[in-house]
Amino acid sequence: MxxxxxxxxxxxxxxxxxxxxxxxxxxxxxxxxxxxxxxxxxxxxxxxxxxxxxxxxxxxxxxxxxxxxxxxxxxxxxxxxxxxxxxxxxxxxxxxxxxxxxxxxxxxxxxxxxxxxxxxxxxxxxxxxxxIFPGISNSMVRHDVEQFDEPERIHLSYVVAGSGGAGITVMRTTFLGLQRPFEAWIDGKWQMVKPYSNRETIAFPAPYNRLGVYWFDMPEAFTLAETFPVKTVITKFGTLPDFYNHLTWSVSHWWPASWLRNPNVIEFLAHVSHRMTRVTDKFTGIGVAIRSEVTGRKNGNVARYCSTLVHENTAVAxxxxxxxxxxxxxxxxxxxxxxxxxxxxxxxxxxxxxxxxxxxxxxxxxxx
Structure with missing residues (x-):
C-alpha cells in the first residue's frame, strides 16, 4: 500500500x-x-x-x-x-x-x-x-562528539542570509527568542544568559567568511547538554547583512521587556524585518551556514574537531x-x-x- x-x-x-x-x-x-x-x-x-x-x-x-x-x-x-x-x-x-x-x-x-x-x-x-537548525546541525554535532574519547565542549553557530527564504515566520521566531533570558550549560552548571549578547566573530566557509554571532535560545542548548557528557554547550546565531545583528541587539538590550512580550509588537517587528529582507535578499542571498566545533580529549590529548555546512537556501535545507x-x-x-x-x-x-x-x-x- x-x-x-x-x-x-x-x-x-x-x-x-x-x-x-x-x-x-x-x-x-x-x-x-x-x-x-x-x-x-x-x-x-x-x-x-x-x-x-x-x-x-x-x-x-x-x-x-x-x-x-x-x-x-x-x-x-x-x-x-x-x-x-x-x-x-x-x-x-x-x-x-x-x-x-x-x-x-x-x-x-x-x-x-x-x-x-x-x-x-x-x-x-x-x-x-x-x-536545518535545529535538525541537521544536531547530527553534525553528534558526528563530531563521536570522534572523542572525552568530549568536553560544544560550540554551535548558525548564520542566515536575509530571510533565509523562509518567509515571515522566521522573523517572528527571531524576535520571540528575545523575550527573556534563558539557561545555558556552561562549565558544568546551568547559568542564565541574555539573548543576543556576547557577540563573537566566527570563521564560516565562503561566501560567509567571518561573521558575528550572539547567544540565542535554541532547543539544542539543553538537548545537547542532556545527550552528551560535556561541560559546556554554546548556541549562537547571527544574520547577514551584519547591520541586522546590530538592530536586533538594540531591540534585545534597549527595548522594555514588556514590549517584547506584546504579540502586536512582535508582529510589527516581524513585518518590518520581512519588508527589509525583500530588498537585501537580492544582495545577500537566502542561504545558511552552520559550524559545529567540539573540544575534548583524544588519545589523552586536548583536541578540537570542526564541521561546517553551507547551503544556498535555508528553507530548502x-x-x-x-x-x-x-x-x-x-x-x-x-x-x-x-x-x-x-x-x-x-x-x-x-x-x-x-x-x-x-x-x-x-x-x-x-x-x-
Missing amino acids: TDKVLILGGSGRVGSCVAADLANHTEAEITITGRHLASSQLISDRLGSQVQFQVLDLAETEKLEDAIASSNLVIHCAGPFHYRDANVLRTCIQKGVNYLDVSDHPSFTRKAVASRDDAIAAGVTAIVNTG AGIGTGSLAQLLLDGKLKKPGVWPLEQALPTDLFEQTMQSRGVKIQRGWMP
Whole structure:
C-alpha cells in the first residue's frame, strides 16, 4: 500500500520544501494543509500530482484527528512553535501514527518529550527539532562528539542570509527568542544568559567568511547538554547583512521587556524585518551556514574537531533535513519508539547516507 504523509502547515515555505523533498525521494501520497485555499492550491499544483492540498486549521479538532488517523506519518510544520501545545503529537500517539516536526523553541521541546513514555507504549516514533537548525546541525554535532574519547565542549553557530527564504515566520521566531533570558550549560552548571549578547566573530566557509554571532535560545542548548557528557554547550546565531545583528541587539538590550512580550509588537517587528529582507535578499542571498566545533580529549590529548555546512537556501535545507528523516521512517530504516530530539534518534551512519543522497556536503576535520 502507498504511504500517506500529512504535512501540517505544508503550504508554508518550509513545509512546501519538506513536501518537495519527499516527492523527489519517495512514492508517498502527500497531503499539505493550510488555512487558505487559493495560494495553497497553487503550491500543491506546482509540486505535482503526488501532492494534494487540504484546508485545515489546527483548531478544528475532529477534522485534524480524522486527517491524522488516515496517515502513516504526520509532519508538523505549522510554526512558530512558541505558541504551540503538543496536541498534534498526543493525537498521533493516540492514533498510532509516527510524527516529525520542525519545532525550534525549547518550551515546545519540553512539552513534546513529556509524552515519551506514552509514545513508547504506543510503538510510535516521534522526532522533534528536525530541519536545518535545529535538525541537521544536531547530527553534525553528534558526528563530531563521536570522534572523542572525552568530549568536553560544544560550540554551535548558525548564520542566515536575509530571510533565509523562509518567509515571515522566521522573523517572528527571531524576535520571540528575545523575550527573556534563558539557561545555558556552561562549565558544568546551568547559568542564565541574555539573548543576543556576547557577540563573537566566527570563521564560516565562503561566501560567509567571518561573521558575528550572539547567544540565542535554541532547543539544542539543553538537548545537547542532556545527550552528551560535556561541560559546556554554546548556541549562537547571527544574520547577514551584519547591520541586522546590530538592530536586533538594540531591540534585545534597549527595548522594555514588556514590549517584547506584546504579540502586536512582535508582529510589527516581524513585518518590518520581512519588508527589509525583500530588498537585501537580492544582495545577500537566502542561504545558511552552520559550524559545529567540539573540544575534548583524544588519545589523552586536548583536541578540537570542526564541521561546517553551507547551503544556498535555508528553507530548502530545512526541507532536506526533515524530508530525509521522513524517508527513513517510511522505509522502515529508522524506528525508535518514544519522543526524541534528533541527536538521540538518528544514528550517524543513516545521517551520512541521507546527506550524500541529496548532495549535501559537510566539511570536517581536526583543528590545530
